[in-house]
Amino acid sequence: MRHSIRFSVKHHERDEGRLSAQQYDFVIVGGGSAGSALANRLSADPSTRVLVLEAGRSDFRWDVFIHMPAALTFPIGSRFYDWRYESEPEPHMNGRRIYHARGKVLGGSSSINGMIFQRGNPMDYERWAADPGMKDWDYAHCLPYFRRMENCLAADGDDVWRGHDGPLALERGPASSPLFAAFFQAVQQAGYPLTDDVNGYRQEGFAPFDRNVRRGRRLSAARAYLHPVMNRPNLKVVTRAFVTKVVFDGERAVGVEFSHRGGATRRVRAGEVILCGGAINTPQLLQLSGLGDAAELEALGVDVVHHLPGVGENLQDHLEVYIQYGSKQPVSMQPYLKWRHRPWIGAQWLFLRGGPAATNHFEAGGFARSNDDVDYPNLMFHFLPIAVRYDGSSPSGGHGYQVHVGPMYSDARGTVKIKSRDPGVHPALRFNYLSTEQDRREWVEAVRVSRDILTQPAFDEFNAGELSPGLSVRTDQEILDWVARDGETALHPSCTAKMGVDDMSVVDPDSMRVHGVEGLRVVDASVMPYVTNGNIYAPVMMVAEKAADLILGQTPLPPIEAEFYRHRK
Known part of the structure; x- marks a missing residue:
């Protein structure tokens, strides 16, 4: 849709009172990962x-909690950066409510996540x-589209797998600590291979990870896609x-309809509305707007626009645990947690873009099959040269190391359902972790594989004993009980407005x-039919890149028939 009236729109908020009088070709709801990419491509x-409406704050350049990679623990749980969702009591996890952080800031969760870039298998x-209907x-x-968005600094320019001209500059973790060296040796001793690139020909194996870090700073979707084009006269970001x-x-x-800074409700017109709020907010907004079961x-008093029973169904996520060991040698990152070291660490980052604050510390890990029945890796490992929880707390205060591990394609399914017509009330999230036989079996395997790796001879000079879960957790049931008590989300909610053509699909895969x-499209993690094997930021960005061509009616990029590694030939 095009309109004959032309006007200038700038990135400031003094004139948002005039929004209701304006018509935009595209109104993008959510300035997170997918929304940032779409805003760039659609406004070209x-x-x-193009108008982008982001409910969170701006990602100010001076905000160290966003841009310092090692500060990633600070935004989690903060009302200034995080929507602070909680699940309903999970029936298979002792009725626990599982905390779910989601970015409440320009760039969305890409501004507060762990900065790990993984395409999936x-x-x-x-x-x-x-x-059906998903062949493309x-x-x-x-x-x-993965290649178009990447600027992979570590891969060869002739590598068919990797891109080198895109906005997402990727740096590979140096993984130079003695603990990383021991980890890579240990996985081989346990019978697992190394790989050159988990995002290349062979995902299965262990290697340094690509990260959304550039010259010691977080490179969020907003910084990669949105800020470089913010001065376009046809793009407005509020x-x-x-x-x-x-x-x-x-x-x-x-x-x-929207409210700005908590003020009165106002309305803006659009040729098309594109929802990019993510796997929780998008189904919530669809339901509030009359799309759902x-x-x-009707039971909540919502006027139904269209019966669409798949909205909010099919919720998928990755659960993870930390398996932690003490270190006999003082080679971990633990001293850098002490307050007395933080001024010097901050100064190194601020003036030199280096030091311990310039990394996310998730510098390496890998993917493995826990049994021979699966066709490709069903376990993901992140190795950290420190024993610490995601919130920054340390279990013992001493030197240590750990792996984050969890099954990658559990068949557990959950829901996102509104509880009220009030948009400010968080929806009910039910993930149903540990609810299936497959999920429980693979969790036992995950813990046993992790322990097997971390007790190989390569770790003998470091291994001071298991801190978590501890030697009292041995049997299958004890492992499952511990996961139920201690498991946390890996923050990969997805699939709640899935693409497809069946009765429970929400989004048309050929047009979004x-x-x-x-006049309504969805482009974010909610459109995935199945969660991918790994962190989901990279797949979300790929979906946004591909969706941009579909929305604009442009000829899609031609497919690349590159052979990839298969365990079963």
Whole structure:
């Protein structure tokens, strides 16, 4: 859609009061990972007017809690950066409510996450493509978009697998600590291979990880995609703009309602509305706007626009635990947690972009199969040269090391359901962790494989004993009981508005349009039919890149038929 009226829109918020009088070609709800990429690609045509409404704050350049990689523990749990979701009591985890951090800032969760860049296994996308209507989402069709978004500094420029001209500059972890050397030796002693690149030909194996870190600073989606084009006259970005409803004329979306800085509700018109709020906010907003299971919405007094029972269903995530060991040698990162060292560490980062603060410390890990029945790795490992929880707390205060581990494609499924017509009330999240036989079996295998690696001879000179879960946890049931007590989300919620053509699908895979209505699309982690094998930031960005071409009606990038490693030939 194009309009004859032309006007200038700048990145400031003094004129947001005029928004209701303006018509945009695209209104993007959410300035997070996918929203930042879409804003860049859709506004590249100067005749296309794009508005981004982000409910969180701006990612100010001086904000060290965002841009210092090692400060990643600070935004988690802070009301200034984090939506602070909690699940409903999880029935298979002793009724615990599992905390879920989601970015409440420009860049979304890419501004507060662990900065690990993993595409997933190529066979994840073969699985996607096996569903009806999804043939153009196989790895051959996705690989060109991974390449388009990347600037992979570590890979050869002739490597068919990696891109070198995209906005996402990737640095590979140096993994130079003696503990990393022991880890790489130990995995081989345990019978697992090394690989050159977990995002290349062979994911299976262990290697240094690609990270969204550039010259010692976090490179969020907003910094990579949005800020470089913020001065485009046809692009406007408004932060602290909380969208409360998609406005429909019949079954066509014509705009959104939102409040700015908690003020009165206002409305803006749109040729098309694109939801990029993520796997929790997107189904919530769809339901608030009348799209979802009709009986459930009517019970809450929501006017139904279209019966779409798949909205909020199919919720998937990765659960993880920390398996921690003490170190006999003082070679871990533990001293850097002490307050007395922080001024010097901060100065190194501020003036030299170096030192312990310039890394996310998730510098290496890998992927393994826990049994011979699976076709590709079902376990992911992140190795850390320190024993510490994600919130920054240390279990013993001494030197140590750990792996984060968890199954990658559990068959547990959950839901996201609104509890109220009030947009400010968080929806009910039910993940159903540990609810299936497969999930429980693979959790036992995950812990046993981790212990096998961490007790290999390569660690003999460091191993001071297991800190967590501890030697009292041995049997299968004891392991499951410990996971239920101690497991945390790896922060990969997804799949709640899945692409497809069956009755429970929400989004058309050929256009990203929401089934049954016009003028409304979804582009974020919620459209995945199955969660990928790894951290999900890279797949979300790939989906956004591919979606941009679909939305603009551009010829898709031609598929790249590159052979990838298969355990079963």
